[in-house]
Amino acid sequence: MRSGTLAVARAIARRDLLVEWRSRVVTNQVIPFAVLVMVMFAFALDSDAVLERVAPGLVWLATIFSVLFLTARSFAVETADGALDAMRSAGVNPVAIFLGKSVAVAVQLLVLDVALVVAAVVLYRADVSLGGGVLLVTTILVATTGLASVATLYGGLAAGTKGRETLLPLLLLPVVAPVLIGATRATESAFGTNGIAVSEGWPWLGLLAVFAVLFSVVGAVAFGPLVDE
Amino acid sequence: MTASTATTGRPDRVTGTPFTRALGIVTLVGVLWLSWFGLFVTPADVNQGESVRIMYAHVPGAWLAYLAFVVTGISSAAYLWRRTRSLTWDRIAGASAEIGVLFMGISLVTGSLWGRLTWGTFWTWDARLTTTAFLFVTYVGYLAVRNLGGSHHQRARRSAVLALLAVLEIPLVHFSVELWNSLHQEASVAGNTDVTMDGLMLFTLFLGVIVFTLMYVWLLLHRQRALALQDLVDDTGLDLAIAARRAEVG
Numbered sequence: 001m002r003s004g005t006l007a008v009a010r011a012i013a014r015r016d017l018l019v020e021w022r023s024r025v026v027t028n029q030v031i032p033f034a035v036l037v038m039v040m041f042a043f044a045l046d047s048d049a050v051l052e053r054v055a056p057g058l059v060w061l062a063t064i065f066s067v068l069f070l071t072a073r074s075f076a077v078e079t080a081d082g083a084l085d086a087m088r089s090a091g092v093n094p095v096a097i098f099l100g101k102s103v104a105v106a107v108q109l110l111v112l113d114v115a116l117v118v119a120a121v122v123l124y125r126a127d128v129s130l131g132g133g134v135l136l137v138t139t140i141l142v143a144t145t146g147l148a149s150v151a152t153l154y155g156g157l158a159a160g161t162k163g164r165e166t167l168l169p170l171l172l173l174p175v176v177a178p179v180l181i182g183a184t185r186a187t188e189s190a191f192g193t194n195g196i197a198v199s200e201g202w203p204w205l206g207l208l209a210v211f212a213v214l215f216s217v218v219g220a221v222a223f224g225p226l227v228d229e
Numbered sequence: 230m231t232a233s234t235a236t237t238g239r240p241d242r243v244t245g246t247p248f249t250r251a252l253g254i255v256t257l258v259g260v261l262w263l264s265w266f267g268l269f270v271t272p273a274d275v276n277q278g279e280s281v282r283i284m285y286a287h288v289p290g291a292w293l294a295y296l297a298f299v300v301t302g303i304s305s306a307a308y309l310w311r312r313t314r315s316l317t318w319d320r321i322a323g324a325s326a327e328i329g330v331l332f333m334g335i336s337l338v339t340g341s342l343w344g345r346l347t348w349g350t351f352w353t354w355d356a357r358l359t360t361t362a363f364l365f366v367t368y369v370g371y372l373a374v375r376n377l378g379g380s381h382h383q384r385a386r387r388s389a390v391l392a393l394l395a396v397l398e399i400p401l402v403h404f405s406v407e408l409w410n411s412l413h414q415e416a417s418v419a420g421n422t423d424v425t426m427d428g429l430m431l432f433t434l435f436l437g438v439i440v441f442t443l444m445y446v447w448l449l450l451h452r453q454r455a456l457a458l459q460d461l462v463d464d465t466g467l468d469l470a471i472a473a474r475r476a477e478v479g
Contacts, residue, residue, distance in 0.1 A: 153394075157387065161377045171370045171391075174363045175398050178405035185409070207405055218397060225309075225390045228383075 005096045012100025017107060019077055026108050030069050031115045037062045038119045048125065053194065055124035056187035059116045060143075060180050063109065067147050067176075068169055070108055071155035074101055079160040084227065094224030098152060102219065106148035113140045126191045131198045135205075136190035142205060143183040146212035150175055153219040156227045182207040244454035252447045259440035266433045274430075280346035283339050285433055289441035290336035291361070296445060297329030298368065298395075305392035308385055316460065317453070319385035322392060323375050324452035326368050328445060333365045356407040363402050367395050381460055 020026050041058045045051055051058075078084040087097060117136065120126040128136060154171045158164040182204045188194070189201025245253075267285035274281035304322035307313045340358070341351040352358065375388045426434075 157374065157391070163373075167370075167373055167377075170366070170373060174366045174370070174402070175394075177363065177402050181405045181409045207408065211401065214397065214401070218394065222390050222394060225386050228386070 005093050005099075008092060008096035009099035009103070012097060013103040013107075016074060016077070016101060016104030020104070020108060025073055026070065026111065030066050030073075030108075031112055033069065034062045034066045034112055034116055035119050037065060038116065038123055042123060051124045052126065055120045055126045056191055056193060057180075057184045058124070059113070059120050059187060060183045062116055063113055063143075063147070063183075064173070064176055064180060066112055067105075067109065067151045068172065070105055070112075071151040071172075072165065072168060074105055074152070075155045075159035075164075084156075084159065088228070094227065095220045097227075098156070098220050098223035101156075102148045102152040102216070105152055106144050109144045109148055110140065113144060120191075126193075128190060129192065129198070132190040132192060135186060135198055135201050138205060139183055139186040139190065139201070139208065142208040142212050143179050143186075146179050146208060146215055147176060149212065149215040149219045150179075153215065153223055153226065156223055159227065178207060178211050182211070242458060244451045244458070246450075249447060249450050252443060252450075256440065256443045256447050259436070259443055263433070263437050263440050266429075266436065271430050271433050272427060277347050280343055281430070283343040283346075285437045287336050287339040287343060288434055289437035290332045290339065292438050293441045293445050294329045294333035294336060294364075296442065297325045297332065297449075298364065300325040300449075301329065301368075301371075301392050302396045305389035308389045309393070316381055316385055317457070319381070319389065320453045320456040320460070321449065322389065323372075324449050324456055326371055326375075326392070327452060328448050330365065330368045330372060332441075332445075333361065333368070337361065337365060354406075354410060356403060356410045359406045359410075360399065360403040363406075364399060367398065371395065381463075 038058060041054075041062075042051055045054065075084070084097070088094070117126075117128075117140075121128065151172060154168060154175070158168040158171065161167060186201040186204040186208070189196045189198050189204075192198070263285060267282050271282070271285075273279050301322045304318045304325065308315070308318040308322065344353065345351045371388060371391055374391050375384060377384065377387070379387075
């Protein structure tokens with residue numbers, strides 16, 4: 001049963017990524033959107049010094065805005081032709097659906113975050129040392145796992161409902177506050193913003209890890225009852 | 230025949246009972262007593278002046294909101310637990326969350342007005358304040374999910390799971406805001422508010438908590454029954470529509 005669940009989860013993740021690969025919505029729309037947000041921040045803040053100071057926070061804000069689109073897209077694919085209902089009535093374990101979709105969202109987020117860090121380096125003069133790079137990669141991996149889990153959980157709840165476009169941000173944004181706080185602080189250390197040492201960033205990884213583990217486990221348990229008919 | 234004619238004109242379908250009427254009168258008397266003591270009898274504070282009177286509505290309001298959210302959490306768990314599964318628990322959870330959101334809104338507004346008068350600022354990024362704001366938004370989202378439609382049990386399960394998720398999230402949000410806030414000490418205007426209180430002021434505050442709790446019970450009973458009637462309208466409305474359609478065909 002366990003191995004069956006994992007196999008189904010892998011199949012769902014592969015299918016979601018294949019759909020993305022063929023439709024290119026992430027590469028052609030979501031990443032340009034996120035980079036555009038970074039450019040708009042530069043217009044709004046209008047100062048190199050300020051931008052350098054707030055670059056880590058802006059990277060994560062842009063990530064969180066983009067998660068909303070990624071998740072909506074991930075479930076629009078499901079609900080457009082009733083695939084989610086079909087999978088549920090075919091007896092597919094909701095844990096497998098949750099894991100598969102979370103992994104697919106996480107992979108897309110990783111690609112997005114790489115683009116955003118590059119944008120921060122280019123546009124905001126962010127600077128990453130070797131030690132900072134290790135911290136940054138770890139932060140992105142852990143924060144992305146947490147974000148993908150919680151977004152899949154609430155995305156599944158909002159999927160197929162009236163007003164899902166506005167419901168998802170209302171539900172999701174308050175919950176991801178710990179990720180925004182933790183990931184921003186860790187990224188500040190990785191970028192060396194305001195002379196913060198790289199070592200000061202590692203404790204924030206604890207917060208991100210607790211979040212990621214908590215919502216992966218809770219999400220797997222709660223996803224079934226939330227999307228069930 | 231429509232659903233409304235079936236449910237109106239039945240004098241037994243009201244939300245009031247002798248108990249709630251008595252409770253309502255006691256609550257009203259309590260509110261008047263609290264207003265009299267809070268506005269006229271208690272002295273102005275040495276440091277805060279007249280603005281201290283906001284506290285008699287703010288503190289009980291915040292207490293009521295927290296109480297309401299705890300009740301929502303417990304009733305949601307009671308609904309999810311197989312042995313106690315009943316839509317009554319779901320309606321109590323929903324009614325309680327509505328009251329909680331209302332009073333959390335009231336205490337956020339009164340709190341920021343008091344803050345403006347006392348600290349000179351409407352808002353500070355204090356961990357307790359920030360968590361309270363998140364709590365407010367989280368339950369606004371909860372209420373939005375309750376209104377998504379579907380069957381009653383679908384609504385009940387969805388919102389119960391969401392309420393339990395909120396119970397998990399809130400400590401995490403509070404903890405992370407506290408960590409974040411520890412780096413921004415300059416923002417904490419709320420320094421020494423722990424002053425010893427005059428006996429009469431303390432009594433009035435205590436009275437406020439009791440009166441607001443009675444008000445909560447009164448509102449909860451009525452709202453829960455109103456929600457039950459709403460569900461009944463939904464159910465019988467559909468049955469009546471089907472019956473009417475059958476009569477047409479047959």
